[in-house]
Amino acid sequence: MKASVDETGKKMGMWLFLYTEIILFGGLFVLYAVYFSRFTADFIQGGKQLSLFFGAFNTVILLLSSFTVAASITAVQKGQKKAAVMNLLVSILCGVVFLINKYVEWGEKIHHGIYPNSDTLTGMSSGQNIFFGLYYVITGLHGLHIIIGLILLLVALFAVSSGRVTASRFMLLENSGLYWHLVDLIWIFIFPLFYLVI
Amino acid sequence: MGHQPSQHIIEYKTLGLVFIALLAMTGVTIAASTIDLGKLNVWVALLIASVKGSLVLLYFMHMKYESRVLWLSFLTTVFFLAIMISFTFWDIAFR
Numbered sequence: 001m002k003a004s005v006d007e008t009g010k011k012m013g014m015w016l017f018l019y020t021e022i023i024l025f026g027g028l029f030v031l032y033a034v035y036f037s038r039f040t041a042d043f044i045q046g047g048k049q050l051s052l053f054f055g056a057f058n059t060v061i062l063l064l065s066s067f068t069v070a071a072s073i074t075a076v077q078k079g080q081k082k083a084a085v086m087n088l089l090v091s092i093l094c095g096v097v098f099l100i101n102k103y104v105e106w107g108e109k110i111h112h113g114i115y116p117n118s119d120t121l122t123g124m125s126s127g128q129n130i131f132f133g134l135y136y137v138i139t140g141l142h143g144l145h146i147i148i149g150l151i152l153l154l155v156a157l158f159a160v161s162s163g164r165v166t167a168s169r170f171m172l173l174e175n176s177g178l179y180w181h182l183v184d185l186i187w188i189f190i191f192p193l194f195y196l197v198i
Numbered sequence: 199m200g201h202q203p204s205q206h207i208i209e210y211k212t213l214g215l216v217f218i219a220l221l222a223m224t225g226v227t228i229a230a231s232t233i234d235l236g237k238l239n240v241w242v243a244l245l246i247a248s249v250k251g252s253l254v255l256l257y258f259m260h261m262k263y264e265s266r267v268l269w270l271s272f273l274t275t276v277f278f279l280a281i282m283i284s285f286t287f288w289d290i291a292f293r
Contacts, residue, residue, distance in 0.1 A: 067220075074210055
């Protein structure tokens with residue numbers, strides 16, 4: 001008799017955790033929505049100061065990384081270990097590039113004196129102050145999720161290459177993938193709300 | 199059945215098509231933001247983001263092939279999110 005492995009239970013547990021993540025970011029989006037309806041003009045002004053190029057580039061990068069994570073699961077299911085490893089490497093590379101972009105983007109804003117409680121920011125209208133406050137909190141929390149997701153993808157990568165993740169047991173990869181996709185899903189909403197406000 | 203629930207394999211081709219669709223919609227949402235539709239802009243952006251999110255959820259996250267329990271629990275989460283959003287605005291509107 002084989003030792004019983006509850007794959008369904010593992011996945012269900014992961015989803016329950018993801019629901020709490022949805023509510024966490026949902027709460028922040030509500031905060032954004034309420035202040036957006038109060039300070040619409042200031043939010044539009046704030047959004048114009050963010051780089052559309054960086055925002056769009058990071059969106060494409062995250063979409064690509066989500067695609068390669070999904071493709072790595074298909075590869076594992078088909079028993080194509082090498083393809084799975086390659087796909088995961090691309091995902092991890094994309095995640096790192098995303099973080100570098102964020103670093104440059106934040107660095108440029110901070111260089112211009114726009115950071116929480118800075119003189120420049122507190123001197124602006126309260127609406128813009130709130131816009132950039134939300135920008136740092138939401139993209140910061142999202143960036144933290146990217147870092148955690150990268151660690152999970154690295155663990156999955158080692159598990160695939162060492163043969164611990166196989167075509168019949170791949171829940172570690174699947175759950176790491178689910179986390180990564182959720183981070184991508186959240187960015188899909190962050191991008192238009194901050195970079196495309198008009 | 200039941201023991202290996204996620205053995206459904208999504209082909210590379212399907213995943214690739216979803217990826218292309220996501221890229222296309224990113225282009226559409228950027229283009230839409232250059233047209234001034236007044237208050238409608240936010241709703242257009244949210245609508246496109248929701249369609250993109252649904253594609254990620256259904257195909258990348260395999261939700262299309264999941265059990266009813268998972269669907270139900272996910273929809274319950276969305277329902278509670280909707281309560282959080284609507285009650286907050288209800289409060290704001292009548293202050």
